[in-house]
Amino acid sequence: MTYYVTTAIPYVNAEPHLGHCLEYVQTDVLARHHRLRGQDVRFLSGTDDHAMKNVTAAREAGEDVxxxxxHNGQRFADLGDLLELSWDDFIHTSSDPRHRPAVEKAWTLCAERGDFYQKSYTGLYCTGCEQFYTPDELVHGLCREHNRPPEHVTENNWFFRLTRYTDRIREVITSGEVEIQPVQKRNEVLAFIDSGLQDFSVSRPMARAAGWASRSPATATR
Ligand SMILES: [Zn+2]
Structure with missing residues (x-):
């Protein structure tokens, strides 16, 4: 069986910093360790190009998105040579021709199973975090992370029925079919599931994304 390891894929709203280097080197150590033990290894990294953060940062810099x-994505890819990383692949999600067909396939499979529905949603949205917050998640009306007030945003989005899978997710973790290490993290995940999962938004309107997005294949009218 292939040992598959991936880094997180960073937003490219800025150039990489030391924290990214640390993560890449740690992942590289794991990949090399498993190769030395004779395992087939696939070590993947890349960039998350379609973040709203990237659009905002490009606007602030007065540059084309x-x-x-x-430019920033290349700076991340360049770390491969600079740090002598042994990754097998590095995928830029906006320009790699393999990315879009894979996303469309995943979307279509979910859509065929009835996992998506549309809902108009009004909420407090932090562009820094790229997520909606409830008022009680804010501190004095400000985002904890960014220390600024979120925007009131109303939009019609596609939601994924995560609630439909609550029992199944719980079962694969408790049965050991999916192993989470260390055990404290496993328990945190189980506690999070027991606190009640929510369906979540998997789209954003083209207008808010300033056209910087992949159009969802099952939603040709949007
Ligand atoms: Zn925030």
């Missing part, structure tokens, strides 16, 4: 993303 695609050019801004390509």
């Amino acid at each position: 695609a050019a801004f993303v390509a």
Whole structure:
């Protein structure tokens, strides 16, 4: 069986910093360790190009989004040589031709199973975090992370029925079919599931994304 290891894929709203280097080297150590033990290893990394953060940062820099993303994305890819990383692949999600068909396949499979539905949603949205918050998650009305007030945003989005899978997710973890290490993290995940999972938004309107997005294949009218 292939040992598969991946880094997180960073937003490219800025150039990489030391924290990214640390993560890449740690992942590289794992990949090399398993190769030395004779295992077949696939070590993957890449960039998350379609984040709203990237659009905002490009605007602030007065640059075209695609050019801004390509420049910063390349700086991340360059760490491969600089740090002598042994990754097998590095995927830029906006420009790698393999990415879009894979996303469309995943979307279509979910859509065919009835996992998506549309809902108009009004909420407090932090562009820094790229997520909606409830009022009680804020501190004096401000995002904890960014220390600024979120925007009131109303939009019609596609939601994924995560609630439909609550029992199944719980079962694969408790049975050991999916192993989470260390055990404290496993318990945190189980406690999170027991606190009640929510369906979550998997789209954003083209207008808010300033056209910097992949159009969802099952939603040709949007
Ligand atoms: Zn925030």
